[in-house]
Amino acid sequence: MTGIKVPAEKCGSENQTNMIRKLVIGLWAGMLCLAPALFGQGVGAQYQGVFAKATEAPTLEKNLRTLTDEIGGRVPGTLQMDEAVKWAVAAFKAAGADDVHTEDFTMQTSWREGATDVEVTSPTRFKLRATSIAWSPAIQGTLTTRVVDVGFGSPEEFAKAGDIAGAIVLVHSHVLHKWQDLFNEYLDAPPIIDQALKGKAAAIAWTSTREHDVLYRHINAPPEKFDRIPSVLLAREDALRVARLIESGKKVEMSITLPNYMGGPIKTQNVVAEIRGSEEPNQFVLLGAHLDSWNLGTGALDNGCDAAMVIEALRAIKSSGFKPKRTIRFVLFSGEEEGMLGSWAYATQHKGEMDNADAVVIFDSGSGRITGYSLGGRKDVLAKVNEMTKPFEVRGPIENTTDAFVGTDNLDFLLDGVPTLVANQVEANYLVNYHASSDTYDKVDMTELKKNLVIAAYTMAYLADTPRLGPRQTRPEIEQLMKNTGLDEQMKLFNVWPQWEDGTRGRSRQ
Ligand SMILES: [Zn+2]
Structure with missing residues:
Protein backbone atom coordinates (compact mmCIF):
# COMPACT_ATOMS: atom_id res chain seq x y z
CA MET A 1 0.00 0.00 0.00
CA THR A 2 2.87 2.33 0.49
CA GLY A 3 3.50 4.67 -2.37
CA ILE A 4 -0.14 4.94 -3.49
CA LYS A 5 -1.63 8.22 -2.47
CA VAL A 6 -5.23 9.06 -3.22
CA PRO A 7 -6.40 12.56 -2.37
CA ALA A 8 -9.55 12.36 -0.30
CA GLU A 9 -11.63 14.43 -2.70
CA LYS A 10 -10.81 12.09 -5.59
CA CYS A 11 -11.94 8.95 -3.84
CA GLY A 12 -14.61 7.22 -5.87
CA SER A 13 -14.81 10.17 -8.30
CA GLU A 14 -15.04 9.82 -12.07
CA ASN A 15 -12.12 12.19 -12.63
CA GLN A 16 -9.58 9.56 -13.61
CA THR A 17 -9.03 9.25 -17.32
CA ASN A 18 -6.67 6.34 -17.43
CA MET A 19 -8.75 3.17 -17.16
CA ILE A 20 -5.97 1.05 -15.70
CA ARG A 21 -5.12 3.66 -13.14
CA LYS A 22 -8.78 3.92 -12.26
CA LEU A 23 -9.01 0.20 -11.73
CA VAL A 24 -5.94 0.08 -9.50
CA ILE A 25 -7.15 3.00 -7.44
CA GLY A 26 -10.60 1.45 -7.25
CA LEU A 27 -9.14 -1.69 -5.76
CA TRP A 28 -7.46 0.25 -3.00
CA ALA A 29 -10.07 2.92 -2.57
CA GLY A 30 -11.94 1.11 0.15
CA MET A 31 -8.91 1.24 2.37
CA LEU A 32 -7.42 4.54 1.42
CA CYS A 33 -10.60 6.55 1.40
CA LEU A 34 -11.47 5.42 4.84
CA ALA A 35 -8.59 6.96 6.69
CA PRO A 36 -8.62 10.55 5.40
CA ALA A 37 -12.41 10.79 5.60
CA LEU A 38 -12.50 9.54 9.16
CA PHE A 39 -9.48 11.51 10.28
CA THR A 109 -20.79 -30.98 30.47
CA SER A 110 -18.98 -31.95 27.30
CA TRP A 111 -20.46 -33.37 24.13
CA ARG A 112 -19.69 -34.49 20.63
CA GLU A 113 -21.76 -35.87 17.81
CA GLY A 114 -21.52 -39.53 16.90
CA ALA A 115 -22.41 -41.07 13.53
CA THR A 116 -25.88 -39.55 13.19
CA ASP A 117 -28.07 -41.43 10.73
CA VAL A 118 -31.63 -40.56 9.81
CA GLU A 119 -33.75 -42.51 7.34
CA VAL A 120 -37.36 -42.66 6.26
CA THR A 121 -38.29 -46.35 6.35
CA SER A 122 -41.95 -46.20 5.29
CA PRO A 123 -43.90 -45.69 3.02
CA THR A 124 -40.74 -45.36 0.92
CA ARG A 125 -37.12 -45.57 1.90
CA PHE A 126 -34.56 -42.75 1.70
CA LYS A 127 -31.73 -41.29 3.72
CA LEU A 128 -32.10 -37.78 5.08
CA ARG A 129 -29.31 -35.28 5.38
CA ALA A 130 -29.28 -34.54 9.08
CA THR A 131 -27.13 -33.53 12.01
CA SER A 132 -27.61 -33.71 15.76
CA ILE A 133 -28.78 -30.68 17.67
CA ALA A 134 -25.87 -29.67 19.93
CA TRP A 135 -25.90 -31.17 23.40
CA SER A 136 -28.77 -33.50 22.39
CA PRO A 137 -28.95 -36.63 24.47
CA ALA A 138 -27.99 -39.84 22.67
CA ILE A 139 -30.52 -42.44 21.57
CA GLN A 140 -29.73 -45.97 22.66
CA GLY A 141 -29.66 -48.17 19.57
CA THR A 142 -31.91 -46.95 16.76
CA LEU A 143 -35.28 -45.35 17.25
CA THR A 144 -37.80 -46.36 14.56
CA THR A 145 -41.23 -44.85 14.93
CA ARG A 146 -43.99 -42.80 13.25
CA VAL A 147 -43.53 -39.15 12.41
CA VAL A 148 -46.15 -36.59 13.45
CA ASP A 149 -46.15 -33.17 11.80
CA VAL A 150 -46.77 -30.48 14.43
CA GLY A 151 -46.51 -27.53 12.05
CA PHE A 152 -44.56 -24.63 13.54
CA GLY A 153 -45.18 -26.03 17.03
CA SER A 154 -47.81 -23.65 18.39
CA PRO A 155 -50.09 -25.03 21.15
CA GLU A 156 -52.97 -25.11 18.65
CA GLU A 157 -50.93 -27.09 16.13
CA PHE A 158 -49.79 -29.55 18.81
CA ALA A 159 -53.43 -29.99 19.87
CA LYS A 160 -54.49 -30.56 16.27
CA ALA A 161 -51.72 -33.13 15.76
CA GLY A 162 -53.24 -35.31 18.50
CA ASP A 163 -51.36 -38.16 20.15
CA ILE A 164 -47.58 -37.75 19.87
CA ALA A 165 -46.57 -40.31 22.50
CA GLY A 166 -43.54 -42.28 21.32
CA ALA A 167 -43.46 -40.41 18.01
CA ILE A 168 -40.88 -38.24 16.28
CA VAL A 169 -42.38 -34.77 15.96
CA LEU A 170 -41.52 -32.86 12.82
CA VAL A 171 -41.32 -29.08 13.39
CA HIS A 172 -41.48 -26.65 10.47
CA SER A 173 -39.47 -23.43 10.18
CA HIS A 174 -39.29 -20.25 8.16
CA VAL A 175 -36.26 -19.43 6.04
CA LEU A 176 -33.79 -17.26 7.94
CA HIS A 177 -33.39 -13.74 6.55
CA LYS A 178 -33.03 -11.24 9.40
CA TRP A 179 -31.53 -11.04 12.87
CA GLN A 180 -35.04 -11.21 14.30
CA ASP A 181 -35.63 -14.55 12.53
CA LEU A 182 -32.59 -15.95 14.28
CA PHE A 183 -33.72 -14.68 17.68
CA ASN A 184 -37.13 -16.21 16.99
CA GLU A 185 -35.55 -19.57 16.17
CA TYR A 186 -33.97 -19.61 19.64
CA LEU A 187 -36.99 -18.13 21.41
CA ASP A 188 -39.51 -20.49 19.81
CA ALA A 189 -37.66 -23.68 20.74
CA PRO A 190 -38.13 -23.96 24.54
CA PRO A 191 -41.97 -23.95 24.49
CA ILE A 192 -41.97 -26.45 21.61
CA ILE A 193 -39.69 -28.75 23.61
CA ASP A 194 -42.04 -28.32 26.62
CA GLN A 195 -44.98 -29.50 24.54
CA ALA A 196 -43.07 -32.41 22.99
CA LEU A 197 -42.11 -33.57 26.48
CA LYS A 198 -45.63 -33.09 27.78
CA GLY A 199 -46.98 -35.28 24.98
CA LYS A 200 -44.23 -37.86 25.62
CA ALA A 201 -42.73 -37.61 22.14
CA ALA A 202 -39.61 -39.73 21.59
CA ALA A 203 -37.63 -37.16 19.62
CA ILE A 204 -37.84 -33.86 17.73
CA ALA A 205 -36.88 -33.42 14.07
CA TRP A 206 -36.36 -29.70 13.39
CA THR A 207 -36.48 -28.28 9.87
CA SER A 208 -33.37 -26.36 8.80
CA THR A 209 -34.00 -22.64 8.37
CA ARG A 210 -31.50 -22.56 5.46
CA GLU A 211 -32.16 -23.71 1.95
CA HIS A 212 -29.95 -25.75 -0.38
CA ASP A 213 -29.17 -28.54 2.04
CA VAL A 214 -27.26 -26.39 4.49
CA LEU A 215 -26.95 -27.98 7.91
CA TYR A 216 -25.89 -26.09 11.00
CA ARG A 217 -25.25 -26.64 14.67
CA HIS A 218 -28.06 -25.37 16.83
CA ILE A 219 -28.29 -25.58 20.61
CA ASN A 220 -31.39 -25.45 22.80
CA ALA A 221 -29.90 -26.82 26.02
CA PRO A 222 -29.85 -24.65 29.14
CA PRO A 223 -26.36 -23.61 30.34
CA GLU A 224 -24.29 -26.53 31.70
CA LYS A 225 -27.07 -29.06 30.92
CA PHE A 226 -27.89 -31.45 28.08
CA ASP A 227 -30.95 -30.91 25.94
CA ARG A 228 -34.15 -32.40 27.33
CA ILE A 229 -35.10 -34.62 24.39
CA PRO A 230 -33.14 -36.28 21.54
CA SER A 231 -33.20 -33.84 18.63
CA VAL A 232 -31.95 -33.73 15.07
CA LEU A 233 -31.86 -31.00 12.46
CA LEU A 234 -33.06 -32.11 9.01
CA ALA A 235 -31.97 -30.54 5.75
CA ARG A 236 -34.85 -28.26 4.76
CA GLU A 237 -35.47 -30.05 1.44
CA ASP A 238 -35.67 -33.46 3.17
CA ALA A 239 -37.91 -32.21 5.98
CA LEU A 240 -40.33 -30.66 3.48
CA ARG A 241 -40.42 -33.94 1.54
CA VAL A 242 -41.41 -35.77 4.74
CA ALA A 243 -44.05 -33.13 5.47
CA ARG A 244 -45.54 -33.53 1.97
CA LEU A 245 -45.72 -37.30 2.36
CA ILE A 246 -47.59 -36.88 5.64
CA GLU A 247 -49.86 -34.24 4.12
CA SER A 248 -50.79 -36.61 1.30
CA GLY A 249 -52.14 -39.01 3.88
CA LYS A 250 -49.23 -41.44 4.06
CA LYS A 251 -48.13 -42.92 7.37
CA VAL A 252 -44.47 -41.99 7.57
CA GLU A 253 -42.02 -43.92 9.70
CA MET A 254 -38.50 -42.73 10.41
CA SER A 255 -35.45 -44.23 12.08
CA ILE A 256 -32.91 -42.13 13.96
CA THR A 257 -29.49 -43.35 15.06
CA LEU A 258 -27.95 -40.78 17.41
CA PRO A 259 -24.95 -42.16 19.32
CA ASN A 260 -23.84 -38.82 20.80
CA TYR A 261 -21.04 -38.75 23.35
CA MET A 262 -22.27 -37.11 26.56
CA GLY A 263 -19.34 -36.33 28.80
CA GLY A 264 -18.62 -34.84 32.19
ZN1 LIG B 1 -20.74 -16.07 18.05
Missing part, protein backbone atom coordinates in the same frame (compact mmCIF):
# COMPACT_ATOMS: atom_id res chain seq x y z
CA GLY A 40 -11.00 14.67 8.93
CA GLN A 41 -14.30 14.33 10.69
CA GLY A 42 -14.06 14.79 14.38
CA VAL A 43 -11.47 12.24 15.42
CA GLY A 44 -9.07 13.67 17.94
CA ALA A 45 -5.46 14.08 16.85
CA GLN A 46 -4.37 11.73 19.62
CA TYR A 47 -6.16 8.82 17.91
CA GLN A 48 -4.87 9.35 14.40
CA GLY A 49 -1.89 7.08 14.92
CA VAL A 50 -4.22 4.29 16.05
CA PHE A 51 -6.32 4.80 12.91
CA ALA A 52 -3.30 4.73 10.66
CA LYS A 53 -1.92 1.56 12.21
CA ALA A 54 -5.32 -0.16 12.19
CA THR A 55 -5.70 0.41 8.45
CA GLU A 56 -2.45 -1.49 7.88
CA ALA A 57 -3.67 -4.70 9.61
CA PRO A 58 -0.52 -6.59 8.67
CA THR A 59 -1.37 -9.94 10.27
CA LEU A 60 -5.18 -10.04 10.19
CA GLU A 61 -5.61 -12.26 7.15
CA LYS A 62 -2.77 -14.61 7.96
CA ASN A 63 -3.93 -15.03 11.55
CA LEU A 64 -7.48 -15.79 10.46
CA ARG A 65 -6.32 -18.32 7.87
CA THR A 66 -4.31 -20.16 10.49
CA LEU A 67 -7.21 -20.18 12.94
CA THR A 68 -9.80 -21.39 10.43
CA ASP A 69 -8.01 -23.39 7.72
CA GLU A 70 -5.23 -24.93 9.82
CA ILE A 71 -6.88 -25.29 13.24
CA GLY A 72 -10.53 -25.49 12.15
CA GLY A 73 -13.75 -25.63 14.19
CA ARG A 74 -13.19 -25.13 17.93
CA VAL A 75 -15.49 -26.81 20.42
CA PRO A 76 -14.23 -26.61 24.03
CA GLY A 77 -12.77 -29.92 25.12
CA THR A 78 -11.37 -30.73 21.67
CA LEU A 79 -7.75 -30.65 20.50
CA GLN A 80 -8.69 -27.89 18.05
CA MET A 81 -9.79 -25.62 20.89
CA ASP A 82 -6.55 -26.31 22.75
CA GLU A 83 -4.63 -25.45 19.59
CA ALA A 84 -6.64 -22.26 19.19
CA VAL A 85 -5.75 -21.17 22.73
CA LYS A 86 -2.04 -21.69 22.00
CA TRP A 87 -2.45 -19.82 18.71
CA ALA A 88 -4.12 -16.89 20.48
CA VAL A 89 -1.41 -16.63 23.14
CA ALA A 90 1.31 -16.61 20.48
CA ALA A 91 -0.57 -14.13 18.28
CA PHE A 92 -1.17 -11.70 21.17
CA LYS A 93 2.53 -11.88 22.11
CA ALA A 94 3.56 -11.25 18.52
CA ALA A 95 1.18 -8.27 18.45
CA GLY A 96 3.11 -6.67 21.32
CA ALA A 97 0.87 -7.20 24.37
CA ASP A 98 2.24 -6.07 27.74
CA ASP A 99 0.90 -9.29 29.26
CA VAL A 100 -0.73 -12.44 27.90
CA HIS A 101 -2.09 -15.30 29.95
CA THR A 102 -4.83 -17.90 29.99
CA GLU A 103 -7.52 -18.29 32.65
CA ASP A 104 -8.99 -21.75 33.23
CA PHE A 105 -12.61 -22.51 33.90
CA THR A 106 -14.63 -25.69 34.03
CA MET A 107 -17.55 -26.57 31.79
CA GLN A 108 -19.81 -29.03 33.58
CA PRO A 265 -16.65 -31.72 33.19
CA ILE A 266 -13.77 -30.41 31.08
CA LYS A 267 -11.34 -27.53 31.55
CA THR A 268 -11.07 -24.82 28.96
CA GLN A 269 -9.42 -21.39 28.82
CA ASN A 270 -10.11 -17.72 28.16
CA VAL A 271 -7.12 -15.92 26.66
CA VAL A 272 -6.42 -12.50 28.17
CA ALA A 273 -3.97 -9.88 26.89
CA GLU A 274 -3.50 -6.27 27.89
CA ILE A 275 -2.00 -2.91 27.20
CA ARG A 276 -1.39 -1.35 30.57
CA GLY A 277 -2.82 2.06 31.38
CA SER A 278 -0.37 4.91 31.88
CA GLU A 279 -2.35 6.82 34.54
CA GLU A 280 -4.89 4.45 36.09
CA PRO A 281 -3.66 0.94 35.35
CA ASN A 282 -6.20 -0.70 37.68
CA GLN A 283 -9.11 0.78 35.77
CA PHE A 284 -9.86 -1.10 32.57
CA VAL A 285 -11.92 -1.27 29.43
CA LEU A 286 -12.33 -4.63 27.73
CA LEU A 287 -12.56 -5.66 24.09
CA GLY A 288 -13.83 -9.21 23.71
CA ALA A 289 -14.83 -11.83 21.15
CA HIS A 290 -15.25 -15.54 21.51
CA LEU A 291 -12.56 -17.88 20.24
CA ASP A 292 -14.59 -21.08 20.35
CA SER A 293 -16.93 -22.10 17.54
CA TRP A 294 -19.01 -24.97 16.29
CA ASN A 295 -17.23 -27.40 14.03
CA LEU A 296 -19.41 -28.27 11.06
CA GLY A 297 -17.54 -25.42 9.39
CA THR A 298 -14.42 -23.65 10.65
CA GLY A 299 -16.02 -20.80 12.62
CA ALA A 300 -14.79 -18.02 10.34
CA LEU A 301 -17.70 -15.55 10.54
CA ASP A 302 -18.70 -16.83 13.96
CA ASN A 303 -16.41 -15.74 15.37
CA GLY A 304 -12.89 -16.32 14.05
CA CYS A 305 -12.85 -13.06 12.11
CA ASP A 306 -13.61 -11.03 15.22
CA ALA A 307 -11.14 -13.01 17.35
CA ALA A 308 -8.43 -12.18 14.81
CA MET A 309 -9.68 -8.58 14.76
CA VAL A 310 -9.30 -8.25 18.55
CA ILE A 311 -5.65 -9.34 18.27
CA GLU A 312 -5.09 -6.91 15.41
CA ALA A 313 -6.68 -4.09 17.43
CA LEU A 314 -4.11 -4.67 20.16
CA ARG A 315 -1.34 -4.58 17.57
CA ALA A 316 -2.65 -1.30 16.08
CA ILE A 317 -2.94 0.49 19.42
CA LYS A 318 0.40 -0.76 20.71
CA SER A 319 2.38 -0.12 17.54
CA SER A 320 0.95 3.40 17.19
CA GLY A 321 2.63 4.38 20.44
CA PHE A 322 -0.72 5.48 21.90
CA LYS A 323 -0.62 5.39 25.69
CA PRO A 324 -4.09 4.73 27.10
CA LYS A 325 -4.78 6.30 30.48
CA ARG A 326 -6.58 3.17 31.64
CA THR A 327 -5.69 -0.44 30.89
CA ILE A 328 -7.18 -2.06 27.79
CA ARG A 329 -7.87 -5.78 28.13
CA PHE A 330 -8.33 -7.95 25.07
CA VAL A 331 -10.14 -11.16 25.89
CA LEU A 332 -10.91 -14.16 23.70
CA PHE A 333 -13.56 -16.20 25.48
CA SER A 334 -14.17 -19.93 25.35
CA GLY A 335 -17.54 -21.67 25.79
CA GLU A 336 -19.65 -18.89 24.25
CA GLU A 337 -21.62 -21.25 22.05
CA GLU A 338 -22.69 -23.35 25.02
CA GLY A 339 -24.24 -20.40 26.87
CA MET A 340 -21.63 -17.60 27.22
CA LEU A 341 -19.79 -19.77 29.74
CA GLY A 342 -16.36 -18.16 29.27
CA SER A 343 -17.55 -14.61 29.85
CA TRP A 344 -19.65 -15.80 32.78
CA ALA A 345 -16.51 -17.43 34.24
CA TYR A 346 -14.51 -14.25 33.58
CA ALA A 347 -17.07 -12.02 35.30
CA THR A 348 -17.16 -14.43 38.24
CA GLN A 349 -13.38 -14.74 38.54
CA HIS A 350 -12.96 -10.95 38.35
CA LYS A 351 -15.92 -10.08 40.56
CA GLY A 352 -13.62 -8.18 42.95
CA GLU A 353 -12.56 -5.68 40.28
CA MET A 354 -15.87 -5.04 38.55
CA ASP A 355 -15.94 -1.55 40.11
CA ASN A 356 -12.85 -0.86 37.99
CA ALA A 357 -14.44 -2.04 34.74
CA ASP A 358 -15.40 1.04 32.75
CA ALA A 359 -16.85 -0.58 29.65
CA VAL A 360 -16.97 -3.93 27.86
CA VAL A 361 -17.11 -4.01 24.05
CA ILE A 362 -18.05 -7.23 22.26
CA PHE A 363 -17.89 -8.20 18.58
CA ASP A 364 -19.79 -11.32 17.54
CA SER A 365 -21.61 -10.77 14.25
CA GLY A 366 -19.18 -11.63 11.48
CA SER A 367 -17.70 -9.14 9.06
CA GLY A 368 -20.74 -7.03 8.07
CA ARG A 369 -20.53 -3.25 8.37
CA ILE A 370 -20.95 -1.84 11.86
CA THR A 371 -24.14 0.18 12.16
CA GLY A 372 -23.57 1.29 15.75
CA TYR A 373 -23.45 -0.26 19.19
CA SER A 374 -26.16 -1.94 21.22
CA LEU A 375 -25.85 -0.49 24.71
CA GLY A 376 -27.50 -3.22 26.74
CA GLY A 377 -30.33 -1.01 27.98
CA ARG A 378 -28.03 1.80 29.21
CA LYS A 379 -29.79 4.99 28.09
CA ASP A 380 -27.47 6.93 30.41
CA VAL A 381 -24.43 6.25 28.21
CA LEU A 382 -26.13 6.92 24.86
CA ALA A 383 -25.08 10.57 24.48
CA LYS A 384 -21.41 9.79 25.10
CA VAL A 385 -21.43 6.82 22.72
CA ASN A 386 -23.18 8.94 20.06
CA GLU A 387 -20.37 11.44 20.42
CA MET A 388 -17.78 8.69 20.08
CA THR A 389 -19.31 7.13 16.97
CA LYS A 390 -19.85 10.36 15.01
CA PRO A 391 -16.73 9.81 12.90
CA PHE A 392 -18.02 6.39 11.72
CA GLU A 393 -20.90 8.02 9.86
CA VAL A 394 -18.85 8.45 6.70
CA ARG A 395 -19.27 4.69 6.21
CA GLY A 396 -23.04 4.78 6.47
CA PRO A 397 -25.78 5.64 8.95
CA ILE A 398 -24.97 4.96 12.58
CA GLU A 399 -27.57 4.22 15.18
CA ASN A 400 -26.64 3.25 18.70
CA THR A 401 -29.46 1.30 20.30
CA THR A 402 -30.50 0.82 23.92
CA ASP A 403 -31.88 -2.70 23.61
CA ALA A 404 -30.69 -5.59 25.76
CA PHE A 405 -30.64 -9.25 24.83
CA VAL A 406 -29.36 -12.67 25.79
CA GLY A 407 -27.05 -13.72 22.99
CA THR A 408 -23.40 -12.97 23.46
CA ASP A 409 -20.53 -12.35 25.87
CA ASN A 410 -21.64 -8.94 27.16
CA LEU A 411 -24.45 -10.46 29.24
CA ASP A 412 -22.56 -11.29 32.42
CA PHE A 413 -20.91 -7.86 32.51
CA LEU A 414 -24.29 -6.21 32.01
CA LEU A 415 -25.65 -8.33 34.89
CA ASP A 416 -22.75 -7.05 36.99
CA GLY A 417 -23.70 -3.45 36.28
CA VAL A 418 -20.92 -2.62 33.81
CA PRO A 419 -21.77 -0.57 30.68
CA THR A 420 -21.55 -2.88 27.64
CA LEU A 421 -21.37 -2.17 23.92
CA VAL A 422 -22.12 -4.90 21.39
CA ALA A 423 -21.36 -4.06 17.77
CA ASN A 424 -24.55 -3.92 15.69
CA GLN A 425 -23.69 -5.09 12.20
CA VAL A 426 -25.54 -5.57 8.93
CA GLU A 427 -26.49 -9.20 8.33
CA ALA A 428 -24.39 -9.44 5.14
CA ASN A 429 -23.73 -13.17 4.68
CA TYR A 430 -23.67 -13.95 8.40
CA LEU A 431 -27.07 -15.54 8.82
CA VAL A 432 -27.07 -17.93 5.86
CA ASN A 433 -23.76 -19.34 7.07
CA TYR A 434 -24.49 -19.11 10.78
CA HIS A 435 -23.12 -22.17 12.66
CA ALA A 436 -23.18 -23.98 9.32
CA SER A 437 -20.87 -26.22 7.36
CA SER A 438 -20.45 -23.23 5.06
CA ASP A 439 -18.95 -20.91 7.72
CA THR A 440 -15.44 -20.92 6.29
CA TYR A 441 -12.64 -18.43 5.58
CA ASP A 442 -13.87 -17.61 2.06
CA LYS A 443 -17.07 -16.09 3.52
CA VAL A 444 -15.22 -13.34 5.41
CA ASP A 445 -15.43 -9.91 3.80
CA MET A 446 -11.88 -8.81 4.49
CA THR A 447 -12.44 -5.23 3.29
CA GLU A 448 -15.31 -4.71 5.71
CA LEU A 449 -13.50 -6.55 8.50
CA LYS A 450 -10.56 -4.18 8.17
CA LYS A 451 -12.88 -1.19 8.43
CA ASN A 452 -14.50 -2.70 11.50
CA LEU A 453 -11.03 -3.15 12.94
CA VAL A 454 -10.36 0.57 12.57
CA ILE A 455 -13.56 1.29 14.48
CA ALA A 456 -12.80 -1.28 17.17
CA ALA A 457 -9.28 0.01 17.76
CA TYR A 458 -10.49 3.61 17.86
CA THR A 459 -13.34 2.69 20.22
CA MET A 460 -10.96 1.10 22.71
CA ALA A 461 -8.43 3.93 22.55
CA TYR A 462 -11.24 6.45 23.03
CA LEU A 463 -12.86 4.61 25.95
CA ALA A 464 -9.53 4.13 27.71
CA ASP A 465 -8.68 7.79 27.35
CA THR A 466 -11.88 9.74 28.02
CA PRO A 467 -13.85 10.09 31.27
CA ARG A 468 -15.70 7.00 32.40
CA LEU A 469 -18.66 6.11 30.20
CA GLY A 470 -21.10 5.57 33.07
CA PRO A 471 -21.32 4.31 36.63
CA ARG A 472 -21.55 0.66 37.65
CA GLN A 473 -25.22 -0.06 38.25
CA THR A 474 -26.59 -1.35 41.53
CA ARG A 475 -28.65 -4.54 41.61
CA PRO A 476 -31.97 -2.63 41.81
CA GLU A 477 -30.89 -0.51 38.82
CA ILE A 478 -30.03 -3.65 36.86
CA GLU A 479 -33.42 -5.12 37.74
CA GLN A 480 -35.14 -1.98 36.50
CA LEU A 481 -33.13 -2.17 33.27
CA MET A 482 -34.26 -5.77 32.79
CA LYS A 483 -37.89 -4.75 33.16
CA ASN A 484 -37.52 -1.78 30.82
CA THR A 485 -35.94 -3.88 28.07
CA GLY A 486 -37.70 -7.21 28.53
CA LEU A 487 -34.36 -8.82 29.31
CA ASP A 488 -35.93 -10.57 32.31
CA GLU A 489 -38.38 -12.44 30.06
CA GLN A 490 -35.57 -13.53 27.73
CA MET A 491 -33.51 -14.73 30.68
CA LYS A 492 -36.44 -16.81 31.89
CA LEU A 493 -36.94 -18.34 28.47
CA PHE A 494 -33.25 -19.23 28.17
CA ASN A 495 -33.00 -20.56 31.72
CA VAL A 496 -30.52 -17.89 32.76
CA TRP A 497 -32.97 -16.39 35.26
CA PRO A 498 -32.47 -19.00 38.02
CA GLN A 499 -28.74 -18.20 38.06
CA TRP A 500 -29.47 -14.47 38.43
CA GLU A 501 -31.90 -15.26 41.23
CA ASP A 502 -29.57 -17.58 43.13
CA GLY A 503 -26.61 -15.21 42.74
CA THR A 504 -24.38 -17.43 40.60
CA ARG A 505 -24.74 -14.91 37.75
CA GLY A 506 -24.63 -11.14 38.00
CA ARG A 507 -24.27 -8.56 40.75
CA SER A 508 -24.81 -10.07 44.19
CA ARG A 509 -27.29 -8.75 46.74
CA GLN A 510 -25.49 -6.70 49.37
